[in-house]
Amino acid sequence: MVRKVRTSKWASSIYTGLATIVLMFVLYYAVVVFTDSTPNLEVWGTWTASLTVLQMAIAYQIGQRTQRKIDQLQLALKHASAGNWGYRLPEEEGDAFSGVYREVNAMMGQLESRIKLLQRMGEKEALEEMISTEDAVLEERKRLARDLHDTVSQQLFALHMSASSLPKLLERDAKHAQQVMEQLIAMSSTAQKQMRGLIAQLRPMELQGKTLEEALNRWFPDYCRQNGLQGTLDIQVGERISEAKEHQLFLIIQEAMANVVKHAEAQSVRLLLGDTGAQITLSVEDDGLGFKGGQVRPGGYGLSTMRERAQKLGGDAEIVTKPGSGTRVRVWLPKFAPEPDEPRGTEEEDKEQGAGAK
CATH class of the missing domain: 3.30.565.10 (Histidine kinase-like ATPase, C-terminal domain)
Structure with a gap:
């Protein structure tokens, strides 16, 4: 986009220079034909070169000023595409682009207001969802409590009973005691896995508080x-x-x-x-x-x-x-940014x- 604008700026300057040269040659022949006098070619060439350079400089300045305005407009669009809805174009009275800039600024303002409203509604909906899920969270906690009682708690109770009988069993039957110890190791490993699984289910609660x-x-x-x-x-x-x-x-x-x-x-x-x-x-x-x-x-x-x-x-x-x-x-x-009349304690x-x- 910028490369095309710069090409157009130089093209308009060159076209203006060529038009000036053509116009001066037409005027030269018109003077020769209608006045029966021949202007000094060297002086006429000097005037032609001077006017051509002047016209090209003026056309270049106008093109450069137009390019800056278009670049500002393009920058505003880039800010909008990047989500920076607070950017505004500078408005100058009497400028040819002032009307376009006002329309773009008005559009940016409307979009900013609508997206801000959308965000507030989304936040409100998210908070309502968080509140509405509390009953489900309580039910899930009750389920986890039942699972703890039915699995890990019973496993720990069995571990305790087996470990309590182990000393006497070692005195009476060492071979049987070895089997009980292996069962204790297996039961403790199972209880550990079950506890890890239950803890993993609690991880989504990490953000609370x-x-x-x-x-x-x-x-x-x-x-x-x-x-x-x-x-x-x-x-x-x-x-x-x-x-x-x-x-x-x-x-x-x-x-x-x-x-x-x-x-x-x-x-x-x-x-x-x-x-x-x-x-x-x-x-x-x-x-x-x-x-x-x-x-x-x-x-x-x-x-x-x-x-x-x-x-x-x-x-x-x-x-x-x-x-x-x-x-x-x-x-x-x-x-x-919060609105001037927006209470800061809303959150x-x-x-x-x-x-x-x-």
């Missing part, structure tokens, strides 16, 4: 260690993220990390959470096998779920990969309402 950064600092290294991954965590977020955004980002991170473990065959993974001022950005990169973009089935690799969570808050998600070069999951959410009030509902 913590900020996203606190939860990731605890959860991410443990997850990488348990799955044999070399993990790097880089969090550069200045302001506190809203509860709804933290909840959705944490779920996206869990989905992305689960995909790394299931599909990537990676040795290392890097998680980056940043704040550009206009966006909250998330990146999960691995050094695994990668795959062709066309191999992602609709709903496959968790992309549809991650994208749906991001779009609920006005953002988006994508997967960047190719065979042999690993995979990167990129997520971005737009960030807006805390939402949390209090959520706590009250619990």
Whole structure:
């Protein structure tokens, strides 16, 4: 786009120069024909060259000024495509582009308002979903308590009874005691596996009562260690993220990390959470096998779920990969400054309402 504009700028300057030269030659012959006098060719050539250079310079300046205006318009479109809806074009009265700039600024303002409204609605919906799932969470905890009683608790009771009888059994029948010891080892191993499975089911509760950064600092290294991954965590977020955004980002991170473990065959993974001022950005990169973009089935690799969570808050998600070069999951959410009349305690009030509902 910019290259074409620059070519047009030089082309208009050259065309203006050629037009000036042609006009001066036409005037020269007109003077010769209609006045029967011949102007001094050297003087006429000097005037022609001077006017040509002047006209080309003027055309170049006009083209350059037009190019700057078009570049500003293109920059505004780039900001919009990058999710920076707060960018505005400078409006100058009497300028030929002022009307276009006003229309673009008005369009950017409308889109910013609508996306902000969409994000608020998405946050509200996410918070309502969190509140509405409390009953299901309580039921799940009851189920886990029953499972603990029916499995691990009984295993521990059996271990205790067998271990209590072992000293006397060693005195009476050493061979039988050896068999009991082997049973104790097998029972303890089974109880350990059952306990790990139950603990794994509790992992989605990691975010409760913590900020996203606190939860990731605890959860991410443990997850990488348990799955044999070399993990790097880089969090550069200045302001506190809203509860709804933290909840959705944490779920996206869990989905992305689960995909790394299931599909990537990676040795290392890097998680980056940043704040550009206009966006909250998330990146999960691995050094695994990668795959062709066309191999992602609709709903496959968790992309549809991650994208749906991001779009609920006005953002988006994508997967960047190719065979042999690993995979990167990129997520971005737009960030807006609070309105002048917007209460700054809204987020805390939402949390209090959520706590009250619990």
